Amino acid sequence: MGGNPELRAVMADMGLTRAALARLVNRELVALGCPGTLTVRTVGTWLAGQSRWPQGRIRTALERALNRTPEQLGFIPPRTTRPQAPPEEPVRRRNFLAASAAAAVPSTGAFRGRTVGHSDVDRLKESLKTLTALDDHRGGHGSLETAALAGADQALGKVDKTISEGVQRRLYSLAADYTATAGFSCIDDRRLDDAERHFGTALRLSGLGDDHVTALRVFNCLSMVGYQRNRPSVTLSAARAAQDSRAARRDPLLASLAHARAAIAHSTTGNRQASLRCLGHASDALGRADSRERPAWTDFYGQAELFALSAVVHQHLDNSPESESASHRALAGIPAQFRRNRASATARLALAQLGQGELEQATATATGVYALMGTDPLPPRLRTLLGDFHRGLITLAPTSAVTREWTDRVHAQGEHQ
The missing domain is CATH 1.10.260.40 (lambda repressor-like DNA-binding domains)
Known part of the structure; x- marks a missing residue:
């Protein structure tokens, strides 16, 4: 048999x-x-x-x-349990009985509606990849947050419909990932209170799902929130939590990301030695990274993104030439589908050029941010970067023609968004 x-x-x-x-x-x-x-x-x-x-x-x-x-x-x-129709039974009656028997047996799909398995989790996971791709292209916004929270609700709604602890853990993990995606969208949208609330929920769900990777993601994002709130101690504490996480110990790529985030945290306090040391750890760890399967949200991180984060560190350390060099290397490697990240690296490049007094080149670079984002509204986090550039330009050359042209361009762009 x-x-x-x-x-x-x-x-x-x-x-x-x-x-x-x-x-x-x-x-x-x-x-x-x-x-x-x-x-x-x-x-x-x-x-x-x-x-x-x-x-x-x-x-x-x-x-x-x-x-x-x-x-x-x-x-x-x-065979003895199978109903046997008499040989002389009319064809019409045999067909009727066969159809009735088929209708009495519930279909596999009907049962699957009540019992959830790995295939159902995989389908929900594919939907999350779509949201992640949208975030990479356009940046965070309210509709993305709403869709991500709806995905988390779908995952949690299926927990009681499974009989496997393994599937239940995957559903909690997926709900955590969806919720963290909603929180990250709020970071881009500069709604930091909402972001922190979502990350608190995501951290709890990641615990229920035994998901150390999403927990690291949450700590990484909380470090970003601390950075945007200009709270260096929170920025560094969250980065250290990511560095110390089990996910960072197990995966060099995630460890590299955590080290890079810690480098930014140290740079905000002017700690040059600690910043450069963390950047070195990040580079070393990235060199050991393999091609294992990871969640879609990690796809953005690689050598090019490490250069982009290095540019932020050097900017805080008042090393504009090194920041410019790192930004150029980042833009040479960030894939086109990560449009929001390319726009952010472009804004950082403009700031580095401005820091060296290259006003015309800097404004030309900054204009490229609008070209990259096209007709989509700029995410508030990106607008903040351009706001820093605008204030820096006015401080350096308040009455120059370059400043007037840039100001006119910003006003015109704002009228179209």
């Missing part, structure tokens, strides 16, 4: 081991008033195809445990 691929596939989708399935069936047997005596060995005979049709009460308990008929689980009823 062959094996039972149908049962094996259902168990894999629902995240069930042989022992877990035996426990579920025994629980149903007890609920039916029978002894729960099913063994792991019996489950093994089912999977091997050695037992083609479980005994009556066990069959009923199995059907209740998995919300699928025995036939949907790959079992084949004995």
